[in-house]
Amino acid sequence: MAEAHPVGFQWVIEAKKRGAKIIHIDPRFTRTSALAHTFVPVRAGADIAFLGGVINYILSNEKDFREYVLAYTNASMLVSEDFQDTEELDGLFSGFDPETRAYDQSSWQYAGQQDHGQEEGESHVDRETASGLEQESHGPPIPADVPRDPTLQDPRCVYQVLKRHYARYTPEVVEQLCGVPREKFLEVCEAWTANSNRERTTALVYSVGWTQHSVGVQYIRTGAIIQLLLGNMGRPGGGVMALRGHASIQGSTDIPTLFNLLPGYLPMPHFQQHETFDQWIDAIRHPEQKGFWADAKAYAVSLLKSYWGDAATEENDYGYGWLPRLTGDHGTYQQVLDMIDGKVKGYFLLGQNPAVGSAHGRAQRLGMANLDWLVVRDLFMIESATFWKNGPEVATGEIVPEQCKTEVFFMPAASHAEKEGTFTQTQRMLQWREKAVDPPGDARSELWFFYHLGRRIRERLRDSDRARDAAVKNLTWDYGSSDEPDAELVLKEINGYDLRTGDLLGSYTQMKPDGSTSGGCWIYTGVYADGVNQAARRKPGSEQSYVAPEWGWVWPANRRTLYNRASADPDGKPWSERKKYVWWDAGKGEWTGDDVPDFEKTKPPSYRPPEGSTGVAAISGDDAFIMQGDGKGWLYAPSGLIDGPMPTHYEPAESGVRNPLYGQQANPTRKVYDRTDNLTNPSAPDSRAAVFPYVFSTSRLTEHHTAGGMSRQLPYLSELQPEMFVEVSPQLAAERGLTHLGWAHIVTARAAIEARVMITDRLRPLRIEGRTVHQIWMPYHWGGEGVVTGDSANDLIGITLDPNVLIQESKVGTCDIRAGRRPSGPGLLAYVRGYRLRAGLEDESGK
Amino acid sequence: MSPRGGGDRSMVPEAEFRSYYGRPIVRPPVWTHDIASYLFTGGLAAGSALLAAGGQATGDATLRRVGRTVTLGALGASTYFLIIDLGRPERFHHMLRVAKPTSPMSMGTWILASFGGVAAVAGAAEFAPLLPSRLLRRVLPPAGDAAGYGAAVLAPALATYTAVLFADTAVPSWNAVHPELPFMFAGSALASGAGVGLIAAPGKPARRMAVLGAAMELAAGHRVEHGHGLLSEPYRQGRPGKLLQAARLLTAAGAAGAVLGRRSRAVSALSGLALLAGSALTRFGVFEAGVVSAKDPKYTVVPQRERLAAKTEVTGQP
Amino acid sequence: MGSNSLYGPIDPATDAGYVDPPPRMGFFTDTSVCIGCKACEVACKEWNLVPDDGFNLLGHSYDNTGGLSANSWRHVAFVEQPFAGDALAEAAGTGTQFLGMPLSDLPGKATPGPRGDFRWLMMSNVCKHCTHAGCLDVCPTGALFRTEFGTVVVQQDICNGCGYCVSGCPYGVIDRREGDGRAWKCTLCYDRIGDGLTPACAKACPTESIQFGELDELRERAARRVEDLHEQGVAEARLYGHEEDNGVGGDGAFFLLLDEPEVYGLPPDPVVATRDLPRMWKRAGLAALAMAASAVVAFAGRRG
């Protein structure tokens, strides 16, 4: 956190000054570890085992916050008798089909609801389109009443299922598997549990050290389970927080740049699953289910109205037919492979530098070199714009500039300081940013570019009567009269209007399913409440309460902490004076407190829904997790996740360690793109795993930014970390004859790259299952353009993805490291091929 | 600043100390050898000025003439070296904005300027007969005589202020030797002046001056090289050690030659040359020893640690 | 010039002739919360338009700046260190102990083998704005001057690059810039603090490792911080450069360190050279007399 979020880390320091204990768990000793009280070195890719151990510690020592767990989680709900755990099936849950590598999730359901579960075909499509998690955020199809055992004794209740599942994750196993000494592990368990109760809460902060794994989503789920068990959700000072990356990466999932989502987490329609408008709406709201997704139609119709205005009518399903449809995996990695295969002709690349930043750099560059045209909009001449003349493949002869057919259009972009707009940060807070200076030369904002691109296309299509052009022709496309579109008009469009009065909406609860309202992203509705740009508010913290509701604006409804109903006990009273946040004021008959209550304002804690009710009315007075289909926080996910209802330790896709827990080595549902240009290093028990004997991880340096476009171009940052390097322990250096500041090269089945050697005690070999495991570490910021240049770590990494969200496994892989520089020119290809031959990945014929 | 009360310690055990990757703590001087040359030429100017004044006082016209001329030349050279070593030579005159007693360089500039003024008049007087102006031909010689004495009065200051210039720095081995350095430089200046005399007009005064100068230089030098514990080390080791050893030999030989080679013009001249060379090497040696002491953090850390330890012993407090 | 002008505790601005100057301003840099982000280095360069310092991988842990220089007025040091925590020290009853001495070595050169805990020290170094500033004392042009805030600043239009200040500084701070020829160092953002702004480096520091303020107040704050740390068991915390009676009369920028100063590249007991200047002049005077006397002796008895 100190490395990549130094400004946020000031609050950790502040807490430390006030006596907080800081524990840092990471494969290597970083700037964060330097400030922590305890540093726990862990093997990269083994966190589920570690966290599973914490769960086991909590459950076997009854350290859970029982009242909270009973009231607000699904601990007491009974799971179907058909469910079989990984403990019984050697690493698989019930319902696995090895053909499609997908689960039939029926057996995972609560008792008596097996037929509500996702069937295999459906979950296969979900796996293809990474849509599983939408099910979770929308709540899966779960009727309101689930059989429960409040004593938590029933062997089929979630509590007991969980307990059995994690029973094997003992401190001994953690030590064996993660390389974490027992005492250190127990120190973490004790600290975490001791700080989680009525009086105290613990926050869990994670970032991409947890996500970039083939089991990334399950990493986070493990953390969430612990936080639920300890009563740390929905309470001040608690929660699970993703520290974000790029300035508005949260915003780019809310109003997504993702292929499978529409704004406000509405799913992108699938050509088979959502043929009709009603199918699509029902897939979101699940008519029989409780919770706020029941109003999904109002959100969806308002979105379509904001796209197509008057052209969107009830008769034409508000233009639903004009929305594009998913037909399969259109994720960025699939697209790159499609480029290599010649299936993609043109590509817009905005604010991204995949030639350096994305896994399998070679594939990225070779793919782009096979397009007809490529538009790059960036601040600088980055590697993704110059790969055809300066890329490493030019040296190896794989790309010949004179013959490369891709026509590259480089359009200089205005930077964040040169345009206005909002950023949405990790707390879901929108903050309006003024333009500070004019962009230089021809540089223009994204808004300008797309507005005028759209305007010109629409001009060309004006006389077209082809059906497929209607979507573009009918778009509302009016953002002021000046050359630069008005960003506030865009924000207003996102906020939404009452179309009858022309007034801006104040809240998403005002949205209507009848076409009388519009709104570009329902969760953002309210950002322009009262005609005021709420995101531009900057009232100093000293002039308002500690929750600071008047700084910026947080979706939804300016609510700073989600599910904050859980900060009060089931009766609506604060858990403790010290931790009071939102509570029920019986006198006034309403919820009140420091934050906007995440509950219907006047629904009393004692409210119990009448039999058979659905939607908002079905939310009970103690259902704190109001977006969930059952109103509860999920310790166990009866549906929605592609790879299982409970996190389970699997080895990374590339690992020299045999999974000590199950016969199943790696995540069985991980996305593998099995092709000769995307080979995976052999893993244990294959003895040829020894060809790549070391574990490597890649991450960030404070001094640089991601693919380097914004740091390697700047002398002041470049001088601080001027060269690509690789960190190794003194022991590994001795083993491989590496010298400090000398050269080394690192090899995988994909590539070999070179780097200067940094020998440091900050990396230490781990004892795993009785043998020494060496981990090496590299930053991934270097490429061929800029003030300082170097080889890219991403060239080493292959494409293997988490099945739920299609994130690449770039935090852990296996490799070899050797002293000296790598071969250059075509010799490099032959050199890597030698490794492939030895690893049995290729035979002499090149297959 | 010597670690153990300044006693002679020729054998310093390998010091244990910690530092930041062995990087220097104080910054090595940015000055180049121009400054060492400046020291030498300045000393030479001072020594020759004394020689000239002696000649003037004793009626030895040759000595006077040679002394004044060499002074003039050395003065020119030292001014050149001083200016050329500036980062912004064209701003040399900024030195004359202020007179700052805390700055030896400022004091030195004024000493040099005043000395330069009188030495120039004295030097010019030697060329009076060649001048076309009658007035100048008449006025210059007596003015030159007065100026010659003036230069002689200022010469010792010119020769010794440079020792303060070096000593008044954080450069460990320069700073430590501040009690002896002025004597070393004074002796060295005398010896170089005597060297000029031995070459141009050998005689008793030059020989005496050679012996006295060399003695002063060698005696002070001995203290510099041995009297300051660890901080004397750079004067004995490495390149500066070699330079100073050569300087010692040349100076001693020069002095010996000056006495023993009385009868031979050639031996006298050689002795003079040896003294000049010795004087030059002394300045280069001292200059380089300082640079070495600044570059190696040992010379900053160890003596300061010892000083702290001594303080703790006295006060009983860390 | 007061009797203390060369040495000892004084108020530098008053000593420099300011009548009723504003409070003395300075820095307290608390290295115990420094995260080595180098924002201070970059912010300083941005504000002061300092050129880059070259692109050299030094291998000094994450420090590729190396030290303060004409082109780096803040420098963040990184020290990797095997370290026996308090538990060990307590057990041994000897206070903090260090296992090994890797500091003059490159990282990782320490003997491999079992080790105790490990620590990574970071520290942002800067000009000390000394009460008795060696650089200022020796500057022959008056380019270096004392501001009303008690800080030490180079006037770039005056400096002629004589380089004397470089050797005058006991901390190795000020430096002559290649190609430019003049001496440069931290100005304590003279152009900002005059307008009531915080210096760029302190403003950018995310963890308040760099604290800017009135020196008196900072000294109190620092004393409290050390006490707090000691209570928290960080026995090795100590202040550096805060005492008015140290060799430079107290640093305008002082530090909280977690190890000996030399480990961070700081001198353990710096003394401003001008402390001894009167004595030096005296010795020079004696030598000058000796020189004059020698000349007289050389020519004695030769009256012609």
Ligand SMILES: Nc1nc2c(c(=O)[nH]1)N[C@H]1C(S)=C(S)[C@@H](COP(=O)(O)OP(=O)(O)OC[C@H]3O[C@@H](n4cnc5c(=O)[nH]c(N)nc54)[C@H](O)[C@@H]3O)O[C@H]1N2
């Ligand atoms: N200076 C700087 N700041 C940045 C960025 C930058 O490039 N430079 N990038 C921004 C972006 S886009 C993002 S997404 C964020 C990312 O922020 P972070 O996630 O904090 O960044 P990383 O450095 O990639 O990874 C964090 C840590 O995860 C560790 N790690 C790797 N594998 C594992 C594992 O299996 N288990 C555990 N427990 N730890 C593991 C790594 O050793 C590393 O120290 O940072 C943002 N901030």
Ligand SMILES: Nc1nc2c(c(=O)[nH]1)N[C@H]1C(S)=C(S)[C@@H](COP(=O)(O)OP(=O)(O)OC[C@H]3O[C@@H](n4cnc5c(=O)[nH]c(N)nc54)[C@H](O)[C@@H]3O)O[C@H]1N2
């Ligand atoms: N091995 C490995 N690979 C990784 C990671 C890892 O930890 N390890 N981390 C991953 C993560 S979390 C991320 S986020 C990615 C980042 O990877 P990328 O997004 O590919 O890399 P960036 O360098 O951030 O690219 C952003 C580009 O946007 C440009 N830019 C900045 N502002 C604007 C703007 O306003 N408009 C336009 N048009 N352009 C702009 C910048 O100049 C820069 O070139 O890398 C991923 N790759």
Ligand code: SF4
């Ligand atoms: S770069 Fe910006 S977002 Fe990142 S830590 Fe610094 S201030 Fe925060």
Ligand code: SF4
């Ligand atoms: S630290 Fe050095 S440069 Fe800074 S004021 Fe003191 S003597 Fe001058």
Ligand code: SF4
């Ligand atoms: S270099 Fe400039 S600032 Fe330094 S002493 Fe010389 S004139 Fe003064």
Ligand code: SF4
């Ligand atoms: S005070 Fe100003 S000049 Fe000095 S280091 Fe900080 S930013 Fe740079």
Ligand code: SF4
């Ligand atoms: S900005 Fe602050 S935390 Fe960052 S390196 Fe500088 S002093 Fe340390």
Ligand SMILES: [Mo]
């Ligand atoms: Mo990211």
